[in-house]
Each structure stands twice: as C-alpha cells, then as structure tokens.
Amino acid sequence: MTARTSVNTALDRCHEVYQHRCARVEELKKGGQKIIGYFCCYAPLEIFTAAGVVPYRIMGNAKESTSVADTYLDVNFCPYVRSCFDVAMKGAYNFLDGILWPTSCDNLMNLHGVWDYNMKYPFTYSLDIPRVPDEPAFAFFAEEVNLLKKAIEKFTGSAIGNDRLLDAIRLHNRNRALLRQLYELRKSDPPLIAGSEVTQVLVAVMSLPVAEANELLADLIQEIESRRDGPPKRRARLIMVGNELDDHSFIGMIEDCGANVVIDSLCIGTRFFWKDVALNGDPIAAISRHYLQDILCSRTYRGWTGSSRQEEIEVRFGQIKDMARDWKADGAVIYVMKYCDAEEWDVPDLRDYLQDNGFPVLHIEHDYSTLALAPVRNRVEAFVEMIE
Amino acid sequence: MSEEKGQGGLKPSVKNTKAAAEVRQWRKWYYERINSAHDHGEFVALSMLGTPDEIFRTFGVWSSLAENYGPLCAAKQVSGYFCGVAEGDGFSVDLCSYLKVGIGYLSRVGQEGKVPEEAPYGGMGQIDMIVAPATFCDGRYKYPQAARRYVDMPTFVYDQRDLPWWRAKDPETVKRYVDYTYERFKELVAFLERTTGKKLDEAKLSESVALWMKSHKLFHDACELKKCHPNPIPSQDSFAVCFPNLHFKGTQQCVDYYQSFYDEVKAMADAGLGAVPGEEKYRIFWMGLPPWYYLGIFNYLQGKGVSTMDVTYDAGDVPEEPDLNNPLYAIAKKAYEGVWFANGPMRRQNLIERVRKFITEYDIHGVITLMATTCRANTTLLHQRRLLNEHVGVPVLNLEADMSDVRSFSEVHVRERLDAFLETVDATKGKH
Numbered sequence A: 001m002t003a004r005t006s007v008n009t010a011l012d013r014c015h016e017v018y019q020h021r022c023a024r025v026e027e028l029k030k031g032g033q034k035i036i037g038y039f040c041c042y043a044p045l046e047i048f049t050a051a052g053v054v055p056y057r058i059m060g061n062a063k064e065s066t067s068v069a070d071t072y073l074d075v076n077f078c079p080y081v082r083s084c085f086d087v088a089m090k091g092a093y094n095f096l097d098g099i100l101w102p103t104s105c106d107n108l109m110n111l112h113g114v115w116d117y118n119m120k121y122p123f124t125y126s127l128d129i130p131r132v133p134d135e136p137a138f139a140f141f142a143e144e145v146n147l148l149k150k151a152i153e154k155f156t157g158s159a160i161g162n163d164r165l166l167d168a169i170r171l172h173n174r175n176r177a178l179l180r181q182l183y184e185l186r187k188s189d190p191p192l193i194a195g196s197e198v199t200q201v202l203v204a205v206m207s208l209p210v211a212e213a214n215e216l217l218a219d220l221i222q223e224i225e226s227r228r229d230g231p232p233k234r235r236a237r238l239i240m241v242g243n244e245l246d247d248h249s250f251i252g253m254i255e256d257c258g259a260n261v262v263i264d265s266l267c268i269g270t271r272f273f274w275k276d277v278a279l280n281g282d283p284i285a286a287i288s289r290h291y292l293q294d295i296l297c298s299r300t301y302r303g304w305t306g307s308s309r310q311e312e313i314e315v316r317f318g319q320i321k322d323m324a325r326d327w328k329a330d331g332a333v334i335y336v337m338k339y340c341d342a343e344e345w346d347v348p349d350l351r352d353y354l355q356d357n358g359f360p361v362l363h364i365e366h367d368y369s370t371l372a373l374a375p376v377r378n379r380v381e382a383f384v385e386m387i388e
Numbered sequence B: 001m002s003e004e005k006g007q008g009g010l011k012p013s014v015k016n017t018k019a020a021a022e023v024r025q026w027r028k029w030y031y032e033r034i035n036s037a038h039d040h041g042e043f044v045a046l047s048m049l050g051t052p053d054e055i056f057r058t059f060g061v062w063s064s065l066a067e068n069y070g071p072l073c074a075a076k077q078v079s080g081y082f083c084g085v086a087e088g089d090g091f092s093v094d095l096c097s098y099l100k101v102g103i104g105y106l107s108r109v110g111q112e113g114k115v116p117e118e119a120p121y122g123g124m125g126q127i128d129m130i131v132a133p134a135t136f137c138d139g140r141y142k143y144p145q146a147a148r149r150y151v152d153m154p155t156f157v158y159d160q161r162d163l164p165w166w167r168a169k170d171p172e173t174v175k176r177y178v179d180y181t182y183e184r185f186k187e188l189v190a191f192l193e194r195t196t197g198k199k200l201d202e203a204k205l206s207e208s209v210a211l212w213m214k215s216h217k218l219f220h221d222a223c224e225l226k227k228c229h230p231n232p233i234p235s236q237d238s239f240a241v242c243f244p245n246l247h248f249k250g251t252q253q254c255v256d257y258y259q260s261f262y263d264e265v266k267a268m269a270d271a272g273l274g275a276v277p278g279e280e281k282y283r284i285f286w287m288g289l290p291p292w293y294y295l296g297i298f299n300y301l302q303g304k305g306v307s308t309m310d311v312t313y314d315a316g317d318v319p320e321e322p323d324l325n326n327p328l329y330a331i332a333k334k335a336y337e338g339v340w341f342a343n344g345p346m347r348r349q350n351l352i353e354r355v356r357k358f359i360t361e362y363d364i365h366g367v368i369t370l371m372a373t374t375c376r377a378n379t380t381l382l383h384q385r386r387l388l389n390e391h392v393g394v395p396v397l398n399l400e401a402d403m404s405d406v407r408s409f410s411e412v413h414v415r416e417r418l419d420a421f422l423e424t425v426d427a428t429k430g431k432h
Helices: A010-019 A023-030 A045-050 A079-089 A106-118 A135-156 A162-184 A195-205 A210-225 A248-256 A283-294 A309-326 A341-356 A374-387 B018-034 B053-058 B066-075 B079-088 B097-112 B139-147 B171-196 B202-227 B235-241 B243-247 B252-270 B296-302 B327-334 B351-361 B381-391 B411-428
Strands: A035-038 A054-057 A098-102 A123-127 A236-242 A259-265 A331-337 A361-366 B043-047 B061-065 B129-134 B155-159 B282-287 B306-309 B366-372 B396-401
Touching: A010 A195, A010 A210, A023 A035, A023 A054, A035 A045, A045 A054, A045 A135, A045 A162, A045 A283, A079 A106, A098 A106, A106 B381, A123 A135, A135 A283, A135 B155, A135 B171, A162 A195, A162 A210, A162 A283, A195 A210, A195 A248, A195 A259, A236 A248, A236 A309, A236 A341, A248 A259, A248 A374, A259 A309, A309 A341, A331 A341, A331 A374, A341 A361, A341 B139, A361 A374, B018 B061, B018 B235, B018 B243, B018 B252, B053 B061, B053 B171, B053 B202, B053 B327, B061 B066, B061 B243, B066 B079, B066 B097, B066 B243, B079 B097, B097 B139, B129 B139, B129 B171, B139 B155, B155 B171, B171 B327, B202 B235, B202 B243, B202 B252, B202 B327, B235 B243, B235 B296, B235 B306, B243 B252, B282 B351, B282 B411, B296 B306, B296 B411, B351 B381, B366 B381, B366 B411, B381 B396, B396 B411
Parallel strands: A035 A054, A035 A098, A098 A123, A236 A259, A236 A331, A331 A361, B043 B061, B043 B129, B129 B155, B282 B306, B282 B366, B366 B396
Antiparallel strands: none
C-alpha cells in the first residue's frame, strides 16, 4: 500500500481487516452471531442479512502453498478454489456455521462434494443458478432463492418477512452505492486511491457485517476525498478484467511496473456491486433478477435467439468498454485464473473487442499464487512501456 | 474382429464384436450425410451432446458434435493439430480438447474457405445453425459463442439445469426441473421452426421417442451382459457402440443396430465367450473418459489377461414408459431419470454409491481412471480414489493424460504404470 502518514485512518482499518479478515466475524461468533460462508458474486447476501446471519466471503491465501489441498484435488482444479479448500482444511474457517454453494461453475460444483465430505457444518446449501438470464430463468431462480430463504428460516428458527428483506436490500444497496462512490475517486489522474488499496478495501468489506462495512466505507470515502498522500501519476492507466484477485500483491505489482490500475471488471471488484437490487415489487423476485442479470460474469450466457454476433459481443463486453472509457484507461489487463473455463473461452473475443475499441490488451493466465510474480512482472513492464 | 486404422504411432484398437467393428460404417455414412445434408434437403446443427436428437430428427436436422469429432480426430491422430490451431487463435491450452478440435477445425475452414485436408471424414458438416444446452459443463454454452467467431449462424443456447443427486430424491423438485426443461424444449422447437421453415410433427416425434425407448432397452440389456464371466464387451467395443445412440437416436436403424448388438453379445455370453482369450485374470473398471487417440490401450490390457469394462457411454437406467401423447415432455422427463450414467443433467449424482454397486455387481478387481487434463467436469478423481480406498478397498490407478489431445501422452510411461498397477491388483485380488 502507499505509505500513509497518519494512523487509525479508515484506510488503516481496512488494511487491518484485510490482514486479519476472520478476526471480526470470529469475535461476533463468540457473541452468538451465526456466520455463513459463501463463494462467488452470485450468493444473494440480502437473504442472510435479513435473517440476521453474517455472510462471509470465503477466500484463499495467495501467499501460501496448497500443500493439503494438493492431495485431495486433481491438478486441473481451479487454483483459487484449491486455495480456499486448502485454507479451510488447515482450520481457518472452522468458525463458520455453514456454507452456501452457488452452482456457478464446474470448479465450485466439483469442490462442493469434496468439501462436504471432509468438513461438516450445521448448514450447507446448494443454490442452483441458471445459465441464461431470461424470464423463465428469473422465475426458476426466484423459486431457488425462496427455497434458500426457507432453509435459512429453518436454520435460524426465525421467519424473514418482506420488511426485513427490504431493509436488507437497502443496506446492501447502500454498500454498493458507497463502493461505486469510492470508484469515482479513481477517475482523477492520478487516482486518489490505488488499485492495490482498493483490493484491500473490497476484501475488508466482504469480511464484515454489511452495516459495519458501510460505516467504514463512508469514513473511507470522506478520508480519500481529501487525501494528499494518494498514489502518484504513473505512465499508463489500466483496467483489470478477469476473476478472483483477493490479494493486493498482483495489482500492486502492476502498479509498481508504472501503471495506475483505475477500474476493473473482477469478482473481487465491480462485478458484485455495479448495479442495485430494485426496491419496487416482490423482494425475492428483485433479488433473483439482480443476481442473475446484473452480475457480469462469463459463467452466464449472454445472447438471445436472433441476436447478431456483434449484438451478442456488445452485451457480453460493452460494460467493460464503457468502464475503460469512463475511467480513461489506456489499456487492459485480462487476468484469467488457470482452469477457469468460462473466462478462458471468452478471452479471444474479449481481447479482440477491446483492441478494436482502441484498448491494447495484455492477457495473463495465472495460477493465483503471488509467491513468484517475477515472470509476470517482465510482461507487465513491457506492456506498460508499449502503451505509455 | 476388426482393426481400426490409425494414422499415427499409437496402436489402434482391435474390436471384439462385429457390432463394434461395424460402427466404422455408421460413422462413415453419418459424416457423408452431414457433409451432403443440403443435397437431401436436410440441415446440420453444430451442437453438443445432450441436445435431444429426437426433436432434431423431426425437423430433418443432424447434430454435429465436437464431442464426437474430437475423439474421431484423436483416433486419427490429428486432434493435437486442431487443438494447436485453436490455441493459435488465443484459446487456452487448458480448455476442453474436444471443443478445441471443433474450434481449430472451424478456424481452418474459415482460413481456407473449404474443409481442410487434415479433417477426417470430410469435416463437421454443412453447418446451418448452432444449438447447445447450457448444462453439464461450462464449455457447453461457451463453445457456441466461440464458434460464432468462425460460423455466424442462427444460435440457440438454452438453459437446462443439472439436478443434484440429493435433490433427485424429492419428486416435487424433480418435477420442477423437468417442467423447466420442457419449457426450454418448447423454445427449441420454436427456434427450429423458424430456422428450418418446418412445423413440428408431433406424431413423428412420438414415433421417434417410442423407437428411442426400444433401442434404449436393447442397449441397456446388452450393457448388462458385461456382468458375465467372461465379459463379452471390452472397453474398446463399449466406446464404439455408443455411436448409433449418439446420432441415430429415435430411428428404426438404431433399434435394429442395438438388437443385433444384443443378439451378438448374448450369444457370446451364453457360449461363455469373452474378449480375453482363456481365463479373465483381472476384471478392471475403466471409470470415465478413455484416451481416444489410443483405444489400443484396452487391447494392451487384454493381452495381460485383463477384461476392461466401463459405463461411461452406456445406456444408463431404463426410464418409465414415456407418455407418447406428450413426447416433448417425455423427452424432458427422461433427461432426469438416470438415462445416462456419466452424462446429462444427472451427472453429479452420488457417484461413489453407483461405483460401489458396479464393483460388486461386475466383480471388479481394480479401477483405472484417466485424469483428463482438459475436462473440467472431471476433476474429482483424487477424491474418488480416496473414497474407493476408504469404502470399497479396490486398488485405483489415476493416469494423467488428456482424453483427446495426444500431445500430453506418453505411451511408454502409461504402459509402465499399467504394468505396476496390475501387480498391485494381483496382490490384492480376492482380498476386498
């Protein structure tokens, strides 16, 4: 992180939560609070919050070798979920009361069985997520979310009324709005907050109850707006596109190579907060529609019968192009986790689309570990030199 | 017995049954047909396994499957070449090699404006549309998007949900999944009506479903004969005889084929004839995908007295009698009735229970799996080995290679591992 002159700032607090991300929920757990772990952007957090349960995003540890997981998972398993499993097997998530498993991708679905066999929790639930965001799928998914709600009600012994759901939606929408506000502070040149700092903020936000996260974010935004020790202006402004980056080192390395990372389309990034859940109508329907439609992940098929290829491409990647333009990016880094098939399949189309729209692209296929970034650093340095 | 011709250094397989050997002719006829479909007033859909062929058939549409063309190119030793072409276009080396063969092929067609000479059987057909179900694995709905880089045809990708095995116990949940699939099939019909200019002929569809049921029962009954001592259907045959079920589902020819297959293997079983000459020393379960470029591996094992058996592309369970008054619904329903063991929306079922049952019923001495490196649906083999060791106790060998891309395969290394494994099997035989 950029050196800071003051202590006990909101950014310091984010850094603290990032470094010890289980600490707050473990404290809450001791006080009787139920904590449910979840994977992926597709977990409907509002249901947990409405139930009085704290949703806690399960993450890996990019700085630790997956010595235990390697004896359980095949070599061609996603290294991110491999790390999550490894960390869990080593006891880091023993405090969880349960886990929500969205059927987001092959890797998560396959991990589910292995995880369940080896670690038991009082609550485990698989949420089936359609692949195509259309009306029949919205209806199917609404029923899925409703079944999840019932399962949580049974688990907590407390009914979730619409008023509680609406309150939870408001809380999470507030969270999303604050994060978007924070991202606005990256539009200036130089941005007021570095990409590596943002990663830490996002990880912290996903490690706290939403109300606490909102308070922290409000303080942080106020602090960053008047900040004088922000990142320096560097040679290029970049957008990061890809999947799971829950460790600040990777983006930090890119910034060290002479670029400002100013915007992203990442799982630990805009993907989970870019749009709000609607507050009108049935809350379950609104939640379902939001998660299925608004999260821009390659695992959801976007296209419709009769669409031209160009229309389909625009639906898939148009938002990324708009972000790159609005945040005045000079180029894009496509970061794809090895064995993430949904993202890998998109790479040639995404690369071509961004290049056609004037954004040079560096594609990095990576194994999540930040233990040895030197070979990637060389490529990033060359890329920054090329586009500056 | 018949020998399949290969073009590379790996020894091709020798089939045990006439029915398996005959598949070559079926394949030849099928590829000739999809490459001349327009001459017959027919259509070709670039498609994926699991798309209901019975529906296609009523519209005169043939499915062209990368999951079939990939293995075919592997057997002809050209899959590595087409994978390399796809990788040159930016697709990752880790992506499914079946689908990358399809992409590499389409890329070359795009470059040359004609079917490349490396493409076996004259290519993947005269493609008119792209249809795929978003089920079973991530590649199945991403492949159509990637394919459109090269063939921008009318595209229909429909959602079909995998039904987790623990949910399959609840009839209401199963009905919800079936109903959802049924609605998707109606959309598929609408798409086919628009694209082909034809209307759905329900009577023809009913007839097709009825014929499918007949062939399915015959296929199922034939597969059951693997339980016999000796086993008349070794894996090199098993991985061939599924072809008519892939591309001729719902036809009288398909019924006739599986009748003939059943009659042949039943006669062998009754006469005590198996694939292994003399005594079957070991009965080995091949769990999952084979190395398609080297089906001769089963002959190698056979030479060691090993009878291999698998259920990867078997018929699976026999579903309830379909309601022919609503054939579309019947097709949706059977998708959730365990029709196919390793594929389809029932894939993520309680595998260990089924494997345990299989090991008992088929009197298995050991299990071999191929850790197919580019198949993301197939990444829990270490876990399965652990389960087998804990709950069943038979020795398990995990071979690391791809199912279709020969570039990562070492025949010598694999043979050494097989030999060592058989020593273990020999030492543990009869002890579990």
